[in-house]
Amino acid sequence: MSITKAELKQVKALSTAKGRKLSRRFLAEGTRLLEEALRHRFLPDRIYFASALLGRRGEKLMNRLKGHRIACAEVSARELRDMAQTEAPQGILGVFAMPDNELSELRRPRYRRILWCEGIADPGNLGTLVRSAQAFEFDPVVLTENCADAFAPKVVRSSAGAVFGRQIVQLGNKDVLAFARKHRFTIIAAGTRGKKIDYSLIKALEKVKLILAIGSEADGLSEEIVRHANLTVTIPHSRKTESLNAAVAGSILMNEFYCRREEP
Numbered sequence: 001m002s003i004t005k006a007e008l009k010q011v012k013a014l015s016t017a018k019g020r021k022l023s024r025r026f027l028a029e030g031t032r033l034l035e036e037a038l039r040h041r042f043l044p045d046r047i048y049f050a051s052a053l054l055g056r057r058g059e060k061l062m063n064r065l066k067g068h069r070i071a072c073a074e075v076s077a078r079e080l081r082d083m084a085q086t087e088a089p090q091g092i093l094g095v096f097a098m099p100d101n102e103l104s105e106l107r108r109p110r111y112r113r114i115l116w117c118e119g120i121a122d123p124g125n126l127g128t129l130v131r132s133a134q135a136f137e138f139d140p141v142v143l144t145e146n147c148a149d150a151f152a153p154k155v156v157r158s159s160a161g162a163v164f165g166r167q168i169v170q171l172g173n174k175d176v177l178a179f180a181r182k183h184r185f186t187i188i189a190a191g192t193r194g195k196k197i198d199y200s201l202i203k204a205l206e207k208v209k210l211i212l213a214i215g216s217e218a219d220g221l222s223e224e225i226v227r228h229a230n231l232t233v234t235i236p237h238s239r240k241t242e243s244l245n246a247a248v249a250g251s252i253l254m255n256e257f258y259c260r261r262e263e264p
Contacts, residue, residue, distance in 0.1 A: 003048065003075050011048065011083045011095065017149055020098065026151035028161070029084055029093040031058050036161025037094065038064060044094030047072040050080035053091025061092065085153040098151055101140070101169045112209045113138045113257065114185065116176060118225060119216040120246055123148045127158025128247035129214065133166055134159075136251075136258035138212065140167030142176055176211070177228050186210045187229040189221050190249055194232030197256045201233075205257075212257070214250040217243060 003011075013019030014027045025045070028037060037044060038061075047065055051074060054062065066072060081089055115138040120126045126148045133141050141150075148155055150168045180187055186208045195201065213229065215221035226232065235244060235252055244252075 003073050003079060008079060008083065014095065015085055015153055017152065020149065020151060024098045024100075025095050026098055026156065027083075027085070027093055027153055028096060028156050028164075029086060029153070030090045030157075031055070031061055031092060033156065033161045034061055034065070034092060034094050037096070037164045038068075040161075040164040042096065042164035043068055044070055044096045046070070046095045047092065048075050048080060048083060048095075049073075049092045050075055050077045050089075051091070052077045053080060053089060055090065058090055058092050086157075096151075099168070101167055111139060114140060114142060114211045115250070115254065116142045116187075116211050116213040116225075117147050117250075118144045118173070118213060118221055119219060120147045120214065121216060122246075123152050123154035124158045125217070125245065125247040126150065127155040127160075127163075129250050130155070130159040130166055130168070131162040132247070132251035132254050134162040136254035138254055140169050142211075143168065143170045144173060145170060173222070173224055177224075180211055180228075184209065186231070187213060187225070188253075189213045189226050189229035189232045190215065190253055191220060191226065191232045191234055192243060194234040196236060197233050197253065202257060210257075212250070212253060214246055214253075217246040 010023070014023065014025055020026050028034060047070055049062055049072060062072070080091060083093060115129065115133045117126065117129060120129065130141055130150070133139065143150060150163060156163050186205065188210055190213065213221055213225050233253065235249055237244060
């Protein structure tokens with residue numbers, strides 16, 4: 001298969017929010033991201049590759065992708081670089097259908113730890129939070145409407161492919177709060193003031209279904225979420241730093257809930 005000028009234009013449009021919204025498709029570029037997609041059985045609709053840019057690892061990946069009967073189109077190195085978002089593309093990118101996750105995704109019985117991101121507008125921060133959510137078993141990840149696009153190229157890259165392994169749902173605050181009340185989730189709000197996370201607190205919450213809410217570094221969580229939260233927690237740190245990066249703070253807190261439950 002080869003690529004037409006019209007198809008090339010359509011793929012390039014996926015680097016924009018408008019293009020992704022219209023087509024309900026997104027891009028993932030590079031060997032590692034596509035390996036992660038395969039690992040999570042999140043298969044692309046189509047693969048574009050340039051043999052001249054593929055390394056040995058990329059060639060092995062192509063054989064695996066072809067084994068799944070995924071449509072593959074070979075393009076020139078110039079065309080691949082034109083479609084890619086990185087300065088040194090690895091010779092392979094995939095086009096994926098955007099998942100249509102809704103409120104019903106939150107109702108699965110196995111979900112006991114949910115990450116709620118409000119106003120995380122920086123793509124790097126959002127991608128890091130999704131990656132940490134996967135590492136520390138928080139699933140799904142709920143985003144408010146003013147968060148960055150979870151399937152923007154920078155978010156997908158900074159998540160290291162974790163977007164393929166988490167259920168990502170975009171909802172309004174009222175829907176999340178109503179869900180928490182109905183299904184008896186405890187809402188934990190991250191803030192600059194609150195209760196310090198320690199083993200006794202984690203132990204007390206061990207059998208509780210919880211939603212951890214993280215706000216933007218600039219504004220923190222909205223008053224609405226803080227007011228409805230069951231508990232506000234904070235991370236002690238030196239006064240030389242005014243506040244922690246949102247992705248760092250969220251990752252530390254998720255790690256606390258993941259690790260301290262194992263302490264004697």
